[in-house]
Amino acid sequence: MNDNTRTGWLFVAPAVVIMLVACLYPVLSAVHLGFYEWSMGTPWSEAKWAGWTSFQIAFTEPSVWRSLWTTLKFAAVSVSAEMVLGIALALALESNLRGMAFFRSLFILPMMVAPIAVGLTWRYMFDAQFGLINAVLVALGFAAKGWLAEESLAFAAIIIADIWQWTPFVFIMVVAGLANVDSSVLEAARIDGARWWTVTTRVKLPMIAHVLAITLVMRLIDAFRVLEVIYVLTFGGPGESTEVLSLHIYKTAFIGQKLGAASAISVLLLVVVMVLTWLALRMSNPMRDNEGDR
Amino acid sequence: MGRLKEKQLLEMSKPQGDYDLCCYIVMWKGEYVAKNLVQPLEPYFANVALADPAYDVKDIIPIYYENLGLVGGPKGYLAGPGAKLYGLPYGAETSVLAYRKDIFAKHNLAVPENYDDFLKILRVIKDKEGIGALTSRGQAGHQCVHAWLLHLNPLGGAVFDDQWRPRFNDKVGVQALKFFQEVVATGPAGIPGYGQGEANTAFLQGQAAMYLDSTSFVGLVNDPSKSKVVGNVGWALHPRGVKRASQSGGLGLTMPKNAKHPEAGFLLLQWLTSKAQDKAVTKQGGAPIRNSTMEDAEVVKQYPEFVVFKEALKYSNPDWRPIIAEWDEINIQALGVAVSEALTGKKAPRRR
Structure with a gap:
């Protein structure tokens, strides 16, 4: 290690240490807790060693796998829709026309609303008797629906609420990415006869692929951790139809009072998110591309 | 309301809490007592320096007193030998x-x-x-x-x-x-x-x-x-x-074991559930916990339906759900x- 490298490591060492402690300690703590039976509100001295039992439950309990499947469906549908809509909006509003700044500000408002407020707002909007959604449906000649009373509709409801809140995040990220695209490259493509669609799909989006990948990963992680909106909107029902894994963990920990089992399931969630993140980053890794160019 | 419980559990499991009085849903009383988080109220009522002689515990609607307040007894959550008072109704129904x-x-x-x-x-x-x-x-x-x-x-x-x-x-x-x-x-x-x-x-x-x-x-x-x-x-x-x-249920008030000022907490509890306060809260649309409020001429004039409610209390079952x-x-x-x-x-x- 030469002096420059050593100096570089010294400069980044504090940040690395803080990140390691901040990230690893909670994870290790959750893994540790997974080996105990401990109920909230009791002293730690009353915790009982449970060995691998909680982890066995996490991997064999049907309700865990049901909620994981619900989470996967939720994440796949909502994040896909958010990516498509966010990119489309960003492409539509990237030009610096008059009034575009206002629309951009307007679009990011949902993201700033607290999740509990989002849940409550959509709960009122989806109300079968008095909700805005049914009022619009009836005005358009459709039948009113029991949005939160039927399994498939309740699932659709939580996805709609998530899309409403998080499409603006994709929008912001993509707008920022597009702003950094070299205009001379676009100009060159146009001079070569490329039309809007070709410029967009062959030039713009590939040039911001790394931004799209990071956005996708961040949305996937968030979608896997979603809790408050679903807690307020459906509490996981009807039945267990909208019980995502994080809500299942919440119920296991704070209703079932099984903190060890909840921690074990949290570790499962962490592994799933890490695998998905790794896959998403691997699919579009700017560092790897750059290495290839050298 | 559901998330209130986890906050209360965290608060009450600290060595010294920030709350001297705690409002709970009836279903949580057994768990709080089992986890040794709340304290019995009898010693406070027996303390002549704290207990209000005009408080009249017997005026509290008995079914609410049992349902919200008692823990122990043969079934664990009803009256009977071994049952102790851990809370008082405050918004019972x-x-x-x-x-x-x-x-x-x-x-x-x-x-x-x-x-x-x-x-x-x-x-x-x-x-x-x-x-x-x-x-x-x-x-x-x-x-x-x-x-x-x-x-x-x-x-x-x-x-x-x-x-x-x-x-x-x-x-x-x-x-x-x-x-x-x-x-x-x-x-x-x-x-x-x-x-x-x-x-x-x-x-x-x-x-x-x-x-x-x-x-x-x-x-x-x-x-x-x-x-x-x-x-x-x-x-x-x-x-x-x-x-x-x-049915019988609703909310009650209890005193955490880690209360910093338990005597003050008890005095507040006593005042909140006193005859005068119960009537005042009821007149503002709250739920009464005392027979004297249910029978008060002024209250009954405002809420004639209390005649039916009082009759319903005769059939109220404290064991309609097992709040273990x-x-x-x-x-x-x-x-x-x-x-x-x-x-x-x-x-x-x-x-x-």
Whole structure:
């Protein structure tokens, strides 16, 4: 290690240490807790060693796998829709026309609303008797629906609420990415006869692929951790139809009072998110591309 | 309210807490005592320096006193040898039937006295009036179980038998669940997604002809800023099944063991649940906990329905649900899923 490298490591060492402690300690703590039976509100001295039992439950309990499947469906549908809509909006509003700044500000408002407020707002909007959604449906000649009373509709409801809140995040990220695209490259493509669609799909989006990948990963992680909106909107029902894994963990920990089992399931969630993140980053890794160019 | 419990558990498990008094839902009392988080109140009432001689504990409605306050005893959550007072009611309730007098008069309907009549009238109202017959909670978890138990109890069912063997899925359990399904079929749209707020709103906004739930609803019903049915509502006893039985529950006040100022906490508790405060809160739309308030001429003039409520208290059952320490898990994670799935038609009610 030469002096420059050593100096570089010294400069980044504090940040690395803080990140390691901040990230690893909670994870290790959750893994540790997974080996105990401990109920909230009791002293730690009353915790009982449970060995691998909680982890066995996490991997064999049907309700865990049901909620994981619900989470996967939720994440796949909502994040896909958010990516498509966010990119489309960003492409539509990237030009610096008059009034575009206002629309951009307007679009990011949902993201700033607290999740509990989002849940409550959509709960009122989806109300079968008095909700805005049914009022619009009836005005358009459709039948009113029991949005939160039927399994498939309740699932659709939580996805709609998530899309409403998080499409603006994709929008912001993509707008920022597009702003950094070299205009001379676009100009060159146009001079070569490329039309809007070709410029967009062959030039713009590939040039911001790394931004799209990071956005996708961040949305996937968030979608896997979603809790408050679903807690307020459906509490996981009807039945267990909208019980995502994080809500299942919440119920296991704070209703079932099984903190060890909840921690074990949290570790499962962490592994799933890490695998998905790794896959998403691997699919579009700017560092790897750059290495290839050298 | 659900997230209140986790905050309270965290607060009360600290070496020294930030709260001297704590408002709890009745279902949590057994768990709090089992975890040694709250303290008995008898020593404070025995302390002449703190206890108000005019407090009159016996004036507190006995069923609320038992249901909200006592832990221990043979069943763990009822009166009996070994039971101690850990809290006092503050926002307690029983169940009554509220009905739209104008709709019942229009179709010449009699107020259902028993569950046979109750079942028949659901369909009649739906067909003749075109609005929901009975509003009800129905959301997965605690809400739908609460509503189902409201019917199970008078029909003669229970969650456990005397030997703590599950019996909720016996003949009566199925009967209560089928009744609940008919409530959903004839009620305002969306009951399987209704929490208490939505169930109340359906009645207050005139979308349901009947309401069967907590007496604490009366303040909202009589408030013209929240209710479109002021002056059109009659009150009756919870219909009879094989027996007359209404629920008991609501909120109570307790003192954490880690309270920093327990004496001050007790004094506040005593003041909040005193005769004068109970009357004042009731007159503002709150739920009374004392017989003296229920019988007070001024209060009864403001709330004539209290005559019916007092009668309903005679049939209020403190054992209509087993509020043992494990009840939250049974209620929300097991029964709360199964009942919800029956309401949406995913599963059929059947005996096992």
